[in-house]
Amino acid sequence: MLDRRTLIVALGALPLTACETLDPAILEQVLGSGALTQGEAAMGIRAALDNGVGNALTNLGRVDGFLGNPVVRIPLPDVLQDLQSYLAPIGADRLLVELQQQLNRGAEKAAPVARDIFIDAVRGLTIQDAINIVRGPDTAATDYLRDRTTQSLTGLFSPIMEDALADTGALRLVDEVDRQVPVGLLTGSGADLKSQLIAHGVDYGLRGVFHFIAKEEQAIRRDPAARTSAILRRVFG
Numbered sequence: 001m002l003d004r005r006t007l008i009v010a011l012g013a014l015p016l017t018a019c020e021t022l023d024p025a026i027l028e029q030v031l032g033s034g035a036l037t038q039g040e041a042a043m044g045i046r047a048a049l050d051n052g053v054g055n056a057l058t059n060l061g062r063v064d065g066f067l068g069n070p071v072v073r074i075p076l077p078d079v080l081q082d083l084q085s086y087l088a089p090i091g092a093d094r095l096l097v098e099l100q101q102q103l104n105r106g107a108e109k110a111a112p113v114a115r116d117i118f119i120d121a122v123r124g125l126t127i128q129d130a131i132n133i134v135r136g137p138d139t140a141a142t143d144y145l146r147d148r149t150t151q152s153l154t155g156l157f158s159p160i161m162e163d164a165l166a167d168t169g170a171l172r173l174v175d176e177v178d179r180q181v182p183v184g185l186l187t188g189s190g191a192d193l194k195s196q197l198i199a200h201g202v203d204y205g206l207r208g209v210f211h212f213i214a215k216e217e218q219a220i221r222r223d224p225a226a227r228t229s230a231i232l233r234r235v236f237g
Contacts, residue, residue: 018161041130044235046122048141048220049213052226053118056212060205061111072208074107076100077200079193080177091120095177102170103197107205109164110157117156118209121149134235138221142214161201170197 050125059065066072075081079097087093121146125133133140174193219226220236227233 013183028158038127038130040231040234041134042127043142043231044124045125045130045133047143047229048217048236050119050120051220052142053115053122053209055216056209057111057115057118059212060208061108063105063108065108065111066205066208067101067108069208072211074100074104074201074203074204074208076103077193079196079197083177094175095180099170099173099177099197101130102168102173103165103201104166106161106165106170107201107208109168110160110201110205111209112165113160113207114153116147116156117153118145121145121153123142124148137193138218139214142210146210147215150206153206157202157206158198161205162198165198165201 020087060072066074076084076096076099080099084093085097087096125144129144133144136143162171169193174197216226220232224233224237227236
């Protein structure tokens, strides 16, 4: 008979779609008598992540979703923060204040567009992933999503953010800052600053999304009232 460790290792390599017809007796050896089935664990994790992603993008994808929340508000990139610290005392940082506002507006506009990207990202769970997440710490599902998707999400999110920053006028403001700042206070070209701003917006935008996904997961795990469906109550109850 296969021991528990061998079973988990063997099953963990299989995608969920390949495990739908597994013998319940085998799953019982892995999870224990009366515990979750593979399908329930998978459905529960997906439901938790779907809730977390949906709530995160709803919270962030509105006016002041980023800008009005000091926890996720996106700061200017370091090079522009340094410039602002020089200009603010003499009241000459108006453009940079506006640029930060439009950077956050860009993230607010980009967030809802990325909904399908995030939802699709939860589809690669294996049985091992599902078991580990159910048994893991209170942000295990969020950590899984972040670890497995940040690189691909960055590539997918970047053009969305670039379009949003262009629509809000943030990229135009970069050109204006570049023209008006005294020579020597900025290094690099306006194009360099735009690239930095886009990458910075993507990085902090994703941080904000994962912050809210983690909060949702923690609530589901800790608060029975947050388990708003039968499968969430079954998995996390």
